Amino acid sequence: MQHVFxxxxxxxxxxxxxxxxxAVYALGAVPFIWLVAQLFAGQLGVDPVKAIEHQLGEYGLYFLVGGLAxxxxxxxxxxxxxxxRRAIGVLAALYITAHLATWLVLDIQLRWGEISADILKRPYITIGMVSFLMILPLAFTSNNLSLRKLGPLKWRNLHKLTYIAVPLAAVHFVxxxxxxxxxxLIWLGVIVALLLLRRIK
Incomplete structure (x- = not known):
């Protein structure tokens, strides 16, 4: 059927x-380069670590939404x-991993007792970690070798985790x-709308 558009x-x-x-990877690196440039220019405010942490997380969410769309x-x-889609998904995982690494290394400075306590006691961190742990296997299996080893059915079923991980990432942001x-809230609404639109045959 010919689309109206x-x-x-x-x-x-x-x-x-x-x-x-x-080329998507090259374009996807631009926000990171811009963030580094802002850091060296002293444009990230009084707490540059927090600014980097939050900005990396937002970039990751943008790529997640892009892949979902x-x-x-x-x-x-x-x-x-x-x-x-594969490149966009991998970029999302890279930015989210960088977001988490910034929190672990630069913010909390690998104080594992504090990290464990935060994960257990702070719901937004718990939700963020659950989302990350779902996204990680998706990134590792976003290649033809994994598709062949898992088989199309298992691979597709695994990648359905996207439909849980992306809304959880948005809830973490909220x-x-x-x-x-x-x-x-707008990004959460966009994600819910995209998930509903995917069900249209």
């Missing part, structure tokens, strides 16, 4: 056929970016900010 997105689909997946965009708009700020 096909005249708009067909030129985009044709153009992306010539753009290799590695690919299937609805193809179904509803005819915009086919499926070849980039809980980590002070007060009921609109931005995290």
């Amino acid at each position: 096909a005249p708009i997105f067909n030129p985009v689909n044709q153009a992306t056929r010539r753009v290799p997946s590695w 690919i299937t609805p965009a193809r179904k509803l708009l005819g915009l086919n970016l499926i070849k980039y 809980m980590i900010v002070k007060g009921w700020q609109p931005e995290p």
Whole structure:
């Protein structure tokens, strides 16, 4: 069936056929480079570690949402970016891992007793860790070798963890900010909407 938006997105689909997946990794590095530049320019405020930690987490969430949006965009708009989904997912995992590493190493400074207590006693950290532990195996299996070893059915079932991990990441974002700020709630709403849209046949 021809999509209503096909005249708009067909030129985009044709153009992306010539753009290799590695270009997504190059573009995905830009936010990190910009963050480093801000650090050296002294533009991250009085607590640069917290600023880096939070910004890396937000970048990770943006990439998670981008990956989640690919299937609805193809179904509803005819915009086919499926070849980039793996790269976007890996970038999301890298930013989220960097977010966690910043908290562990630079913020808490590997004080494992304090880390364990925070994970157990602070719900937003508990939820964030659960989301991370779901995302990690998805990143490690985002390759053709894992697909062959697991088989298509097991691989697809494993990657359904995305539908739990991404909303949990958004809930973590909502809980980590002070007060009921609109931005995290908007992202949570976008994620819920994308999950519902995926169910449209």
